[in-house]
Amino acid sequence: MKICEVIGHVWATKKEESLSGLKLMVVKQIDVRSDWESIPYVAADMVGAGIGERVLVVEGSTARHALSRDNLPVDSTIVGIIDSLDVKK
Amino acid sequence: MKICEVIGHVWATKKEESLSGLKLMVVKQIDVRSDWESIPYVAADMVGAGIGERVLVVEGSTARHALSRDNLPVDSTIVGIIDSLDVKK
Amino acid sequence: MKICEVIGHVWATKKEESLSGLKLMVVKQIDVRSDWESIPYVAADMVGAGIGERVLVVEGSTARHALSRDNLPVDSTIVGIIDSLDVKK
Amino acid sequence: MKICEVIGHVWATKKEESLSGLKLMVVKQIDVRSDWESIPYVAADMVGAGIGERVLVVEGSTARHALSRDNLPVDSTIVGIIDSLDVKK
Amino acid sequence: MKICEVIGHVWATKKEESLSGLKLMVVKQIDVRSDWESIPYVAADMVGAGIGERVLVVEGSTARHALSRDNLPVDSTIVGIIDSLDVKK
Numbered sequence: 001m002k003i004c005e006v007i008g009h010v011w012a013t014k015k016e017e018s019l020s021g022l023k024l025m026v027v028k029q030i031d032v033r034s035d036w037e038s039i040p041y042v043a044a045d046m047v048g049a050g051i052g053e054r055v056l057v058v059e060g061s062t063a064r065h066a067l068s069r070d071n072l073p074v075d076s077t078i079v080g081i082i083d084s085l086d087v088k089k
Numbered sequence: 090m091k092i093c094e095v096i097g098h099v100w101a102t103k104k105e106e107s108l109s110g111l112k113l114m115v116v117k118q119i120d121v122r123s124d125w126e127s128i129p130y131v132a133a134d135m136v137g138a139g140i141g142e143r144v145l146v147v148e149g150s151t152a153r154h155a156l157s158r159d160n161l162p163v164d165s166t167i168v169g170i171i172d173s174l175d176v177k178k
Numbered sequence: 179m180k181i182c183e184v185i186g187h188v189w190a191t192k193k194e195e196s197l198s199g200l201k202l203m204v205v206k207q208i209d210v211r212s213d214w215e216s217i218p219y220v221a222a223d224m225v226g227a228g229i230g231e232r233v234l235v236v237e238g239s240t241a242r243h244a245l246s247r248d249n250l251p252v253d254s255t256i257v258g259i260i261d262s263l264d265v266k267k
Numbered sequence: 268m269k270i271c272e273v274i275g276h277v278w279a280t281k282k283e284e285s286l287s288g289l290k291l292m293v294v295k296q297i298d299v300r301s302d303w304e305s306i307p308y309v310a311a312d313m314v315g316a317g318i319g320e321r322v323l324v325v326e327g328s329t330a331r332h333a334l335s336r337d338n339l340p341v342d343s344t345i346v347g348i349i350d351s352l353d354v355k356k
Numbered sequence: 357m358k359i360c361e362v363i364g365h366v367w368a369t370k371k372e373e374s375l376s377g378l379k380l381m382v383v384k385q386i387d388v389r390s391d392w393e394s395i396p397y398v399a400a401d402m403v404g405a406g407i408g409e410r411v412l413v414v415e416g417s418t419a420r421h422a423l424s425r426d427n428l429p430v431d432s433t434i435v436g437i438i439d440s441l442d443v444k445k
Binding site: 007064072 | 125136
């Protein structure tokens with residue numbers, strides 16, 4: 001799982017029908033020990049994450065499994081909101 | 090999902106038969122906060138995207154699921170046309 | 179499999195229900211021949227790994243298979259603790 | 268799908284039995300707008316591609332599906348020969 | 357498939373039970389046209405590869421299929437020993 005920060009929303013009216021009703025958030029992977037951040041991308045949110053929160057994001061076929069609907073066209077899903085991290089310096 | 094821009098078309102006469110009839114577009118991943126862009130690659134289009142539009146692209150096994158035909162030899166699919174993005178500065 | 183070092187823990191109260199009870203560790207991929215290290219990410223631990231240990235991490239759909247529960251929303255899993263490495267200079 | 272150029276052949280006598288009879292080509296991903304090219308890798312060819320041709324390559328589980336034999340140990344497959352590309356400058 | 361060189365062994369006593377008996381090798385991806393090499397990682401060996409040999413490595417779900425046991429927690433597998441490569445300059 002990647003450690004990401006939620007940084008925005010995205011809207012798409014014209015889309016695969018099965019995406020309707022899914023909450024799509026813009027996230028960026030972050031480095032907990034530096035200022036590095038990834039190119040922003042889009043993940044489905046199933047845990048009610050808000051802007052600025054640090055979250056756990058799964059990718060690939062796991063992202064579909066996380067939605068409990070294996071046929072959704074989703075390859076990134078937010079599966080947890082991070083409360084705290086304890087990382088060795 | 091990646092945030093991409095559609096930048097072209099590709100034609101291939103000699104190909105896997107099951108690809109016939111699929112619309113293949115050239116896309117590049119973009120960064121909504123800078124001029125960075127990825128190496129162009131090819132995605133199947135199921136939503137009627139046009140040149141210059143910003144789209145959502147899924148990859149891997151999800152790209153096949155998005156086409157509702159799990160046996161197609163496709164690993165990138167356009168699943169939505171982006172209307173707007175709201176990203177934290 | 180990636181060669182990683184365990185460097186921390188992560189806690190997430192609000193998460194996919196099926197993640198409850200899983201031990202989530204922060205890991206970084208390392209280079210056994212230089213000081214290079216990857217951006218830290220999160221893996222489920224099934225072998226009792228501790229901070230500072232070098233481990234083998236699998237990713238993608240294999241990470242779910244490693245947990246013997248194919249429906250868990252996990253895409254990285256620690257599957258072994260490295261005793262020793264013998265690498266050609 | 269990646270846009271690649273076929274640049275060579277590879278021979279392996281000692282291999283997984285199920286690979287016998289498959290044509291394995293060395294390819295490199297190319298950038299249609301610059302001289303960038305990837306590290307060469309190996310893809311199975313199902314469309315009769317020749318050295319110097321530009322091709323479409325699929326990866327991951329899709330590469331197995333493209334071979335119509337889901338149990339082959341292949342993770343990259345050439346699925347089309349590119350006739351022409353029309354890319355926005 | 358990646359073109360790799362076998363550079364070492366790895367031992368892990370504490371591991372997922374299903375990994376017992378598998379031969380795990382340290383490999384690095386190489387560039388057949390330059391001195392570039394990847395960060396070393398670990399692959400299961402099913403073809404009897406030795407240190408210093410150039411091999412074909414598959415990744416992802418294909419690595420499990422290559423082992424003929426879809427439930428093994430392995431995401432990289434050596435599937436062939438390269439006899440020769442013929443690459444365009």
